[in-house]
Amino acid sequence: xxxxxxxxxxxxxxxxxxxxxxxxxxxxxxxxxxxxxxxxxxxxxxxxxxxxxxxxxxxxxxxxxxxxxxxxxxxxxxxxxxxxxxxxxxxxxxxxxxxxxxxxxxxxxxxxxxxxxxxxxxxxxxxxxxxxxxxxxxxxxxxxxxxxxxxxxxxxxxxxxxxxxxxxxxxxxxxxxxxxxxxxxxxxxxxxxxxxxxxxxxxxxxxxxxxxxxxxxxxxxxxxxxxxxxxxxxxxxxxxxxxxxxxxxxxxxxxxxxxxxxxxxxxxxxxxxxxxxxxxxxxxxxxxxxxxxxxxxxxxxxxxxxxxxxxxxxxxxxxxxxxxxxxxxxxxxxxxxxxxxxxxxxxxxxxxxxxxxxxxxxxxxxxxxxxxxxxxxxxxxxxxxxxxxxxxxxxxxxxxxxxxxxxxxxxxxxxxxxxxxxxxxxxxxxxxxxxxxxxxxxxxxxxxxxxxxxxxxxxxxxxxxxxxxxxxxxxxxxxxxxxxxxxxxxxxxxxxxxxxxxxxxxxxxxxxxxxxxxxxxxxxxxxxxxxxxxxxxxxxxxxxxxxxxxxxxxxxxxxxxxxxxxxxxxxxxxxxxxxxxxxxxxxxxxxxxxxxxxxxxxxxxxxxxxxxxxxxxxxxxxxxxxxxxxxxxxxxxxxxxxxxxxxxxxxxxxxxxxxxxxxxxxxxxxxxxxxxxxxxxxxxxxxxxxxxxxxxxxxxxxxxxxxxxxxxxxxxxxxxxxxxxxxxxxxxxxxxxxxxxxxxxxxxxxxxxxxxxxxxxxxxxxxxxxxxxxxxxxxxxxxxxxxxxx
Numbered sequence: 120x121x122x123x124x125x126x127x128x129x130x131x132x133x134x135x136x137x138x139x140x141x142x143x144x145x146x147x148x149x150x151x152x153x154x155x156x157x158x159x160x161x162x163x164x165x166x167x168x169x170x171x172x173x174x175x176x177x178x179x180x181x182x183x184x185x186x187x188x189x190x191x192x193x194x195x196x197x198x199x200x201x202x203x204x205x206x207x208x209x210x211x212x213x214x215x216x217x218x219x220x221x222x223x224x225x226x227x228x229x230x231x232x233x234x235x236x237x238x239x240x241x242x243x244x245x246x247x248x249x250x251x252x253x254x255x256x257x258x259x260x261x262x263x264x265x266x267x268x269x270x271x272x273x274x275x276x277x278x279x280x281x282x283x284x285x286x287x288x289x290x291x292x293x294x295x296x297x298x299x300x301x302x303x304x305x306x307x308x309x310x311x312x313x314x315x316x317x318x319x320x321x322x323x324x325x326x327x328x329x330x331x332x333x334x335x336x337x338x339x340x341x342x343x344x345x346x347x348x349x350x351x352x353x354x355x356x357x358x359x360x361x362x363x364x365x366x367x368x369x370x371x372x373x374x375x376x377x378x379x380x381x382x383x384x385x386x387x388x389x390x391x392x393x394x395x396x397x398x399x400x401x402x403x404x405x406x407x408x409x410x411x412x413x414x415x416x417x418x419x420x421x422x423x424x425x426x427x428x429x430x431x432x433x434x435x436x437x438x439x440x441x442x443x444x445x446x447x448x449x450x451x452x453x454x455x456x457x458x459x460x461x462x463x464x465x466x467x468x469x470x471x472x473x474x475x476x477x478x479x480x481x482x483x484x485x486x487x488x489x490x491x492x493x494x495x496x497x498x499x500x501x502x503x504x505x506x507x508x509x510x511x512x513x514x515x516x517x518x519x520x521x522x523x524x525x526x527x528x529x530x531x532x533x534x535x536x537x538x539x540x541x542x543x544x545x546x547x548x549x550x551x552x553x554x555x556x557x558x559x560x561x562x563x564x565x566x567x568x569x570x571x572x573x574x575x576x577x578x579x580x581x582x583x584x585x586x587x588x589x590x591x592x593x594x595x596x597x598x599x600x601x602x603x604x605x606x607x608x609x610x611x612x613x614x615x616x617x618x619x620x621x622x623x624x625x626x627x628x629x630x631x632x633x634x635x636x637x638x639x640x641x642x643x644x645x646x647x648x649x650x651x652x653x654x655x656x657x658x659x660x661x662x663x664x665x666x667x668x669x670x671x672x673x674x675x676x677x678x679x680x681x682x683x684x685x686x687x688x689x690x691x692x693x694x695x696x697x698x699x700x701x702x703x704x705x706x707x708x709x710x711x712x713x714x715x716x717x718x719x720x721x722x723x724x725x726x727x728x729x730x731x732x733x734x735x736x737x738x739x740x741x742x743x744x745x746x747x748x749x750x751x752x753x754x755x756x757x758x759x760x761x762x763x764x765x766x767x768x769x770x771x772x773x774x775x776x777x778x779x780x781x782x783x784x785x786x787x788x789x790x791x792x793x794x795x796x797x798x799x800x801x802x803x804x805x806x807x808x809x810x811x812x813x814x815x816x817x818x819x820x821x822x823x824x825x826x827x828x829x830x831x832x833x834x835x836x837x838x839x840x841x842x843x844x845x846x847x848x849x850x851x852x853x854x855x856x857x858x859x860x861x862x863x864x865x866x867x868x869x870x871x872x873x874x875x876x877x878x879x880x881x882x883x884x885x886x887x888x889x890x891x892x893x894x895x896x897x898x899x900x901x902x903x904x905x906x907x908x909x
Contacts, residue, residue, distance in 0.1 A: 148215040148468060150185040152428065153178050153197060156223035159359040163329075165199045165222065166241075173569050176515045181428065185468040186515055197222060200254070200742065224256075242693050243684045246564060246572040246629045248639040249335030249697060251277045258324050259906065260791050260799045262844030262866040265400075266368045266902030270330055270351070271312060271320040276787045276803065278697075278736035278751040279334050283780060283810055284877040285840070285895040288317030291780045292334050293678075293699060294732030294757030295346025298651030298664075302349045303341075305421075305435040307457040307477035308502055310664070314415045314441055315397060316451070318895075321439045325364050325375045326391040326419035328354040335680045335699060336627045336641035339562040339576025340508060340520060345647050345676040345703060353421050353435055356387035362858075366906035370397045375419075389421040415441040429465035434458075452484040469512050477504045485661065486538070494544040496535040496717075498663040503527045516566035523559040528552070528649070532663050533717050547717055550589050552666045556582045556648065562625070570631040581620035582648045584668050586610030591720055598765040599670075599723040617669045621646060636685040647674040650707045652715055652725075661716065670722040672705040693740045703730035708761055710768060711832075726768055730778065732757045748790035757781040770832050777811040777833045784808045797850035797862075802843070809837035815881055815888065827881055827888065837879055843870045861907040868900040 153162045161182025168175030169186065171194070178184040190211050195218060198204040202222040209216050251274065258268045261276075271290055274280050279293050289297030289312060302309045304322075314321045333348040341348050354377060361378035375391035397413045420436040437457040444450045458478045465471040478501070485496040506524035513519075534548040562576030592606040593599045610616050627641040650671065653662040667673045682697035706728040709715070713724035734755030741747050757778045761770045770776065786806040793799050811833035818825045846866035853860075869875075874897035881890050 146187050146189055147211050147213075148185050148187055149193065149195065149209050149211060149218060150183070150215060150468065151218040151220065153182045153184065153219075154221050155202075156221045160355055160357070162199060162202075162222060165197055165202075168196050168198075169193050170196060174515065179465070179471070180463070181431070181465070183428065183465065240635070240686055240690045242695060243635060243637045243686055244629075244631070246566075246574045246627055246639075247333075247336055248627060248629075248641050248682050248684075249279075249333065249680055249699070251280070251332040251334065253330040253332075255324060255327055255329065257791070259862065259864055260801045260846065260848045261789070262801055262803050262846035262868060264868040264896065264900050264902070265319070265370050266864060266866055266904040267319055267371055268324040269320050270322045270324055270327065274330075274332055274349075276749065276751070276789055276805070277332070278738050278753045278785070278787075279699075279734070279755070280332070281753075281780070281782055281785055281807060285875055287877075288313035292332075292347035293701060293734065294730075294755055294778065294780055295701075296651070296780065298649075298653075299344050299346035299647065299674075299676075300349060301341060301344035301347070302351075304351050304437055304457055305353055305433075305459040305477075306461065306475050306506075307435075307437070307459050307479045307504070309437075309455065309457065310479065310481040310500060311439075311453055311455050314395065314417075314439070315413055316443055321415070321417050321441070321455070322351065323373060323375075323391060323393045323417055323419055325366070325373055325393075326353050326389065328352045335643065335678055336574070337625065337643050337645065338520075339560040339578045339623075339625045340522065342558060342578050342580055342623055342645055343556075343647060343649065345645050345674055353419055353437075354389055355423055355433075356389040356421060358384045358387055360858075363909045364391075364907070366904055368904035369902050370400055371395045380422075385425045387423045387425075389419065391419045393417050412444040413442065415439065429471075431463050433461045433463070448488065450486040450488060452486070454482050456480045471510045473506075473508045475504070475506050475508070478502070483661070483663075487544070491541055491543050493537065493539040493542045494535055495538050496533065496661075497531070498533045499531045500664045501529045518564040519562070520564075521559075521561045523557065526556040526558075528554040528556070528666060530664055530666060532652075532665060532721075535717060549717065549719060550587075552584070552588060552668075553586070554582060554584045554648070554666045556580060572629045574625070574627040576625040578623040578625070579620065580623065580646055580648075581618070582646075582667065582673065583618045584616040584666055586614040586616060587612045588616060590616070590669060591722065593723070598763075598768050601720050601723060603723075604720065617667070619646075619648065619667060619673050621675075635687070635690075636683070639682045639684065640680070642677070642679045644675065644677050647676075650674070652707070652721070665721070668722070671707065671725060672727065674703060674705045674707070676701055676703045678702075691741060691743050693738070693742060695736075695738045697736045699732075699734060699736070701730075701732040703732075706730050706759065708759065708770070711770070726761045726763070726770075728759050728761045730757070730759045731775075745793045746790065747793075749787065751785075751787045753785040754783060755781075755785070756783055771834070776831075779811060779833065781833075782808045782810050797852065799846075799848045799850065801846040801848065801866075803845075804841070804843050806841040807839065809839050809876075811835070812837050812879065814879075818888070837876050840875045842868075842873055842875065844868050845870055859909050861905065864902075864904045864906070866902050868902065869896055870899055872898045874898075 153165045155162050163178055163180045165178040167184045176184055176186055193209045194206055195209050196206045197220050202224055205220055209218050263269050275282055275290055281291050312320055329352055331350045337348045356377040358379055364375040366373045371393055373393045377389040380386040380388055394416045417439040422434045424432045439455045441453045461475045463473045480501045482499045487494045504526050508522035511519045530552040532549045536546045537544040558580040560578040564574045566572040588610045590608045591604045594603040594605050597603045623644045625643040629637055629639045631637045648667045650665050651662050652665050678701040680697055680699040684695045686693050708726040708728035710724050710726055737752045739750040757780050758775045759778045760775045788804040791799055791801045812835050813829050813832055814835040815827040815829050817828040819828050849863045851860040851862050874894040876892045877895050878893045879890055881888055
């Protein structure tokens with residue numbers, strides 16, 4: 120009996136060990152590559168699904184995909200918005216099955232700006248939430264000012280994304296400041312995102328392949344900013360032939376070339392440029408605006424070498440240059456230079472990695488040209504990064520990513536030197552700032568079952584401010600000021616000044632309630648070691664960056680979000696409701712009357728503030744058909760306070776007050792109606808609450824002169840903002856995949872010519888106080904542009 124029992128146990132153990140092996144032996148791969156029928160390029164983010172079996176995957180950046188299945192007969196469905204879907208059979212018996220497929224663009228389904236490059240039900244089935252994807256094909260159908268396609272302005276149509284005013288540079292996400300957005304172009308940080316002092320973004324939409332904005336649930340691979348992550352990549356370049364794109368508008372002209380360099384098509388290139396001549400348009404305005412002069416250009420370049428279908432080496436280049444001159448006064452100059460080198464390799468269907476090196480350089484110059492006061496002021500920032508990212512996919516429903524990065528910062532906060540003879544300006548230079556940062560991360564994306572998926576991640580960042588440099592020590596028990604400086608501290612070259620670091624957990628959970636609805640939850644913590652110092656509401660050229668130091672601690676944010684997602688009528692209608700909350704500490708705030716520019720004791724004028732933001736975002740989208748559109752409403756609040764024991768440093772008595780970016784009500788209605796013969800009619804209606812501002816609440820006498828008194832910060836508001844835009848676009852294509860065509864676009868910005876106030880300021884005139892309103896665009900702005908592709 121014992122022998123029989125031992126044999127039975129031994130047989131059971133052997134069977135248990137053999138079952139996994141037998142199952143593994145009986146599973147094979149369905150794999151292949153998906154290409155664009157118009158360009159021949161590999162298509163990323165194509166949904167590949169076996170609907171009857173309830174499994175699927177997405178194609179990678181090269182268009183490759185793979186699914187592990189048991190032997191049998193299957194029907195594969197390939198779909199991506201903006202392309203015709205295809206279904207193909209696949210029979211798996213005793214070997215892997217290769218199924219390559221080509222998808223053709225659907226010119227009748229150039230979907231609206233927020234839902235491209237994903238599965239039709241991705242808003243319900245994907246684990247990610249609080250994510251916006253722009254459809255680059257459809258941006259030209261959106262009404263825009265001056266007829267110039269603007270990526271950042273298109274983002275502000277989405278719930279939770281706003282700006283402080285018309286023509287303002289940068290953007291705000293869920294109540295965050297403009298410097299709290301990490302903007303990456305091919306992996307390199309872009310510190311300045313605007314042309315013409317904020318009127319246009321400095322990104323040429325013709326050269327951009329994809330745009331993804333993470334408002335929450337930021338992947339663990341990224342950090343360094345509190346509010347959002349904006350990822351943009353330039354086009355990879357045509358592989359089959361030389362392609363030429365371009366356009367001519369009222370203030371800009373563009374040209375983009377791409378194609379193969381070698382006959383075997385392994386080496387491809389992309390080169391593009393955009394130049395502007397806004398001075399011609401400024402000359403039509405009344406004085407003194409007609410005496411302003413402005414120009415800019417930006418350049419994009421990319422070279423890609425394909426070692427094999429699974430490996431490639433890429434180099435990208437970006438350069439922008441701006442000048443803006445006020446009459447007989449001041450010349451502003453900004454320039455950005457980005458370089459990226461990346462080696463990507465797919466080792467096998469389960470393992471792949473990316474090795475990336477980047478450099479980002481931003482410089483600002485201010486030339487004063489008044490007689491006897493000529494000078495040049497400059498500030499710069501340079502960031503260099505090296506990172507390694509690994510991806511392991513043991514099964515299609517389970518993906519693990521891990522890696523690390525090294526970052527070096529070098530800043531010149533400000534320096535001024537006299538120019539010309541007889542200048543009364545005194546030379547001054549602030550100390551350089553340097554720092555090193557390293558970070559590592561691990562994330563796990565696992566679909567545990569058909570109705571449940573989890574993304575969990577952890578990131579650790581370590582920041583070290585290093586010398587050479589100098590700082591001040593202040594008297595204890597007293598508020599910081601120049602009068603309370605007790606000592607000057609000098610740090611040697613390479614010596615640590617201060618170290619900061621910490622863990623940054625991330626998590627997103629998706630639970631499918633039905634096949635067309637789901638609930639999602641996300642949480643993430645981020646840290647920011649780099650701060651933009653600004654005394655203006657919007658991004659200004661005279662803003663400068665500052666590293667965390669012993670007295671300016673890194674800012675920390677904890678954000679959570681809960682969302683309900685529901686689709687209707689075969690995913691034609693998408694609805695979502697997201698509720699979020701955010702707590703922030705160590706935010707940079709400014710003492711009343713602070714001096715920011717060229718202040719060697721800047722720490723004395725900076726205050727550490729707390730912040731909180733909360734809101735609800737409601738979205739309704741129609742994604743297919745001749746009439747598509749977006750209805751988005753956001754209710755959001757953003758508050759700040761300065762907790763301090765010193766009365767002189769208290770803002771509004773230490774109570775919570777509305778931040779500059781607090782605009783509670785935001786409504787967007789955007790539609791695109793496709794008519795016959797290639798015509799598209801587009802409309803935008805935007806309404807937002809007026810932003811907080813500070814009005815004088817009295818006067819006082821100073822040396823016998825009445826002076827306006829501003830006591831409470833941000834307790835007043837500028838009037839509400841609203842406008843209507845329309846556009847007409849004629850697409851010259853007659854068939855999907857047509858390679859030579861052109862289109863015309865006519866748009867009217869601010870149709871009913873509302874004079875939306877950007878700011879209101881006050882002046883004492885004799886014995887009375889007068890208010891003045893500044894409107895950036897106080898009238899309708901017509902535009903006309905012609906675009907071509909050959």
